[in-house]
Amino acid sequence: MPVILKIRRFDPERDTEPHWERYEVAVQHGDRLLDALHWVKWNLDGSLAFRRACDQGSCGSDVMRINGENRLACTALVRELVEERGDEITIEPIKGLTAKKDLIVDMEPFFAAYREVEPWLVAGGRETAGERTQSAEQAQLFSDTAKCNLCAACTSSCPVYWNDRQYVGPATIVAAHRFIFDSRDIVSEQRLEILNDREGVWRCRTTFNCTEACPRGIQVTQAIQEVKRSLLARRI
Amino acid sequence: MPLHRYDHRYDVVVVGAGGAGLRAALEASRTARTAVVSKLHPTRSATSAAQAGINAALGNTGALKNSGPVSDGWEQHALDTVTAGDHLVDQAAAELMCREAPDAVRELERLGVPFSRTADGLINQRPIGATRRAAVAGELTGHHVLQTLYAQCLRSGVEFFDEFYALDLLFADGSAASGAAGVVAYDLATGELHTFSAPAVILATGGCGRMFRTTSNGHAATGDALALALRSGFPLQDMEFFQFHPTGLYPLGILVSEAARAEGALLRGVNGEPFMERYAPAAKELAPTDIVARAIVSEIREGRGMGQSGDHVGLDLAHLTRERWGSAAATAADLALTQLGIEAAEAPIPVRPTAHYAMGGIPTTSGGHVLDRDELPVPGLYAAGEVACMSVHGANRLTANALVEAIVFGRRAGTEAAGHARAAGQPPEPAVEPTAPAAALLERLRNPSGSERAAPIRAALQHAMDEHASVIRSEDSLAQAAGQISRLKERYARVAVGDPGRSYNTDLTEAIELGFLLDAAEVLVAAAAQRRESRGAHFRADHPARDNALFLHHSLAHRSPTGDIRIETKAVDVSRFSATERKY
Numbered sequence: 001m002p003v004i005l006k007i008r009r010f011d012p013e014r015d016t017e018p019h020w021e022r023y024e025v026a027v028q029h030g031d032r033l034l035d036a037l038h039w040v041k042w043n044l045d046g047s048l049a050f051r052r053a054c055d056q057g058s059c060g061s062d063v064m065r066i067n068g069e070n071r072l073a074c075t076a077l078v079r080e081l082v083e084e085r086g087d088e089i090t091i092e093p094i095k096g097l098t099a100k101k102d103l104i105v106d107m108e109p110f111f112a113a114y115r116e117v118e119p120w121l122v123a124g125g126r127e128t129a130g131e132r133t134q135s136a137e138q139a140q141l142f143s144d145t146a147k148c149n150l151c152a153a154c155t156s157s158c159p160v161y162w163n164d165r166q167y168v169g170p171a172t173i174v175a176a177h178r179f180i181f182d183s184r185d186i187v188s189e190q191r192l193e194i195l196n197d198r199e200g201v202w203r204c205r206t207t208f209n210c211t212e213a214c215p216r217g218i219q220v221t222q223a224i225q226e227v228k229r230s231l232l233a234r235r236i
Numbered sequence: 237m238p239l240h241r242y243d244h245r246y247d248v249v250v251v252g253a254g255g256a257g258l259r260a261a262l263e264a265s266r267t268a269r270t271a272v273v274s275k276l277h278p279t280r281s282a283t284s285a286a287q288a289g290i291n292a293a294l295g296n297t298g299a300l301k302n303s304g305p306v307s308d309g310w311e312q313h314a315l316d317t318v319t320a321g322d323h324l325v326d327q328a329a330a331e332l333m334c335r336e337a338p339d340a341v342r343e344l345e346r347l348g349v350p351f352s353r354t355a356d357g358l359i360n361q362r363p364i365g366a367t368r369r370a371a372v373a374g375e376l377t378g379h380h381v382l383q384t385l386y387a388q389c390l391r392s393g394v395e396f397f398d399e400f401y402a403l404d405l406l407f408a409d410g411s412a413a414s415g416a417a418g419v420v421a422y423d424l425a426t427g428e429l430h431t432f433s434a435p436a437v438i439l440a441t442g443g444c445g446r447m448f449r450t451t452s453n454g455h456a457a458t459g460d461a462l463a464l465a466l467r468s469g470f471p472l473q474d475m476e477f478f479q480f481h482p483t484g485l486y487p488l489g490i491l492v493s494e495a496a497r498a499e500g501a502l503l504r505g506v507n508g509e510p511f512m513e514r515y516a517p518a519a520k521e522l523a524p525t526d527i528v529a530r531a532i533v534s535e536i537r538e539g540r541g542m543g544q545s546g547d548h549v550g551l552d553l554a555h556l557t558r559e560r561w562g563s564a565a566a567t568a569a570d571l572a573l574t575q576l577g578i579e580a581a582e583a584p585i586p587v588r589p590t591a592h593y594a595m596g597g598i599p600t601t602s603g604g605h606v607l608d609r610d611e612l613p614v615p616g617l618y619a620a621g622e623v624a625c626m627s628v629h630g631a632n633r634l635t636a637n638a639l640v641e642a643i644v645f646g647r648r649a650g651t652e653a654a655g656h657a658r659a660a661g662q663p664p665e666p667a668v669e670p671t672a673p674a675a676a677l678l679e680r681l682r683n684p685s686g687s688e689r690a691a692p693i694r695a696a697l698q699h700a701m702d703e704h705a706s707v708i709r710s711e712d713s714l715a716q717a718a719g720q721i722s723r724l725k726e727r728y729a730r731v732a733v734g735d736p737g738r739s740y741n742t743d744l745t746e747a748i749e750l751g752f753l754l755d756a757a758e759v760l761v762a763a764a765a766q767r768r769e770s771r772g773a774h775f776r777a778d779h780p781a782r783d784n785a786l787f788l789h790h791s792l793a794h795r796s797p798t799g800d801i802r803i804e805t806k807a808v809d810v811s812r813f814s815a816t817e818r819k820y
Binding site for chain 1: 276277279280281282284285294296342345346347348350351352353355356357358359374376378379380383384387388390391425452454455456487488490491571574575576577689690691692695733734735737738739740741742743746
């Protein structure tokens with residue numbers, strides 16, 4: 001099955017502006033978009049730059065804007081993309097982060113925001129060799145947000161983030177939520193305070209783009225609402 | 237044009253940021269200035285895809301309500317490890333790992349890993365085989381371990397150099413015996429070379445499964461530190477032992493967890509027969525991975541495979557009602573749906589063996605110290621995780637032992653490396669021109685007159701390894717593989733990279749990685765050719781039986797001054813258990 005990959009290309013050493021390139025690829029029945037991109041890279045143009053690692057939807061490295069939606073290239077079946085939108089597939093870098101070369105963006109501002117919420121467990125009590133317990137119900141409270149693998153699909157689909165890159169973004173709130181709702185963590189107050197900042201959780205306009213974009217199906221908007229509610233409850 | 241060079245100084249430099257590298261870095265950072273140099277952002281490492289869990293004899297669920305499996309202890313874990321390894325496991329190392337595993341897993345819990353919980357709120361453990369030993373965090377154990385360790389490393393002040401490719405190891409006076417002095421790395425973003433001077437270096441680059449075409453390994457599994465160690469004159473141990481996971485999603489090779497079989501999924505051939513009954517009457521679907529993998533290949537070779545080319549079998553969930561699927565079966569069904577568009581409730585999931593895990597690697601002590609050809613520790617050089625071989629997996633790794641190895645020995649290597657750095661004081665001065673070999677490599681690959689491209693050579697390598705050096709091998713097939721690798725290496729010498737750019741030149745890094753893969757594959761094939769017996773994951777059709785009289789020893793491969801791979805032997809530590817035949 002022949003398809004056209006329409007890829008937004010940018011080489012900082014040669015181009016002043018990004019431009020579109022079209023590549024015809026004969027895809028096999030089970031091919032994913034990542035397979036088609038590799039075919040281009042390995043047969044037509046080795047300079048095509050994109051990130052990928054695990055090849056199976058775990059690591060979150062190959063999120064890109066595919067037919068206008070943030071998706072992982074390694075879990076997007078080409079034949080389904082064709083069924084949805086026809087046999088020309090547009091592929092762009094994710095938005096809101098600066099494109100460095102082709103589909104590779106500068107992830108550092110994204111990770112910097114993540115680090116800002118100190119996304120590690122701060123546990124109370126004496127550290128002993130014995131086992132600490134947590135009930136299944138307590139574990140359930142943050143099991144959804146703990147699935148986040150920092151792919152940035154949510155943050156780079158958020159219109160608030162596109163317009164205000166100081167906003168911490170949904171992924172950072174998800175990272176904080178995972179600890180705020182972990183019964184083992186003792187610094188939830190400080191975490192909430194960080195998100196109470198003017199560039200924090202209140203910037204969210206509940207557009208649900210993030211929830212739709214999450215490859216792991218995390219209920220991102222709901223998590224953000226839970227953080228907002230915790231802040232409101234604290235004010236009272 | 238000479239590249240600009242940046243120099244960094246640390247006490248400990250870790251190469252690789254998966255479970256082993258991060259655990260090592262976290263430990264080292266408690267007392268030493270520690271940097272992690274990794275070609276991937278740490279959270280993209282292969283550990284993110286590990287599903288089966290972490291073996292540790294916690295005994296949290298072992299004696300559950302009589303109906304459950306037998307109770308567990310570290311001794312049983314060690315015996316299972318040795319038995320699965322077909323007695324090529326160094327038993328003192330296995331004992332150490334299994335003794336330390338419960339503490340290492342409880343420590344992960346304290347660091348924040350959101351483990352699944354028992355009714356009593358303890359870490360939940362999943363049954364694999366006869367014991368409930370694999371501590372799990374849902375179906376995402378590896379993901380949670382990786383995320384937790386990464387964040388704790390940030391907290392602990394570890395400095396990260398992400399998307400830096402290690403190209404060379406540095407030694408104090410330029411000779412390997414004098415001890416580690418650091419690494420040279422290539423910055424993907426800028427195309428520049430950096431030196432990281434340090435008296436202690438920990439190699440933790442993971443696997444090399446990308447030498448095969450059908451593999452569960454990510455694109456980064458290119459054996460980088462294996463090749464760097466070999467090129468520095470060090471040996472590689474037991475490289476012939478490569479685990480083929482029986483159920484790779486066909487045709488991609490993505491792993492379908494054995495936990496799905498533990499939950500009742502059956503393997504069937506084209507006639508619908510659940511064929512494992514013939515190969516392992518007692519353990520059936522839950523026999524060790526190598527036995528299941530060979531059973532599948534035998535079925536395929538004897539014409540009972542499924543599909544147009546009869547080159548796979550079916551993993552059947554349809555006989556279970558959807559309500560009876562456990563979480564692993566549901567995950568497998570989800571994978572089949574998203575990757576292939578197949579409904580597992582209606583049709584079997586197509587699977588075939590997939591290259592999964594390298595048991596062999598850089599030989600180390602149980603403290604992670606890299607050993608040279610004379611079995612003497614190299615001052616300041618350590619290895620941990622899949623790239624290392626201590627050897628706790630022997631000829632075949634026990635399911636859910638990879639993460640525990642990474643955690644236990646990563647921790648030990650971190651402690652040892654930090655201790656060494658403290659004793660060594662100032663890092664040694666880098667050699668006068670430490671980046672010269674790395675710069676020469678880059679220069680050669682950028683040579684515009686080269687006539688070959690990396691991609692077709694890599695494809696040919698992967699085809700040759702799948703055909704001739706995978707689940708079932710023979711003298712003839714291995715000779716074919718060796719011949720093809722030799723010709724591919726000649727072609728590789730003429731490779732030129734198409735992209736002349738400096739920034740994010742993944743064309744160049746793929747060519748570098750191909751060089752690593754060719755080295756690792758060459759050693760694997762040479763080691764497999766000299767082992768004229770079948771043991772664990774290494775199966776020789778021309779020598780189908782285990783031969784303890786001739787081969788109860790490790791292989792130790794090195795590159796001779798004339799350029800060929802020489803194989804020597806090394807004694808196995810069998811001080812704990814006797815080498816009985818495996819029966820499942």
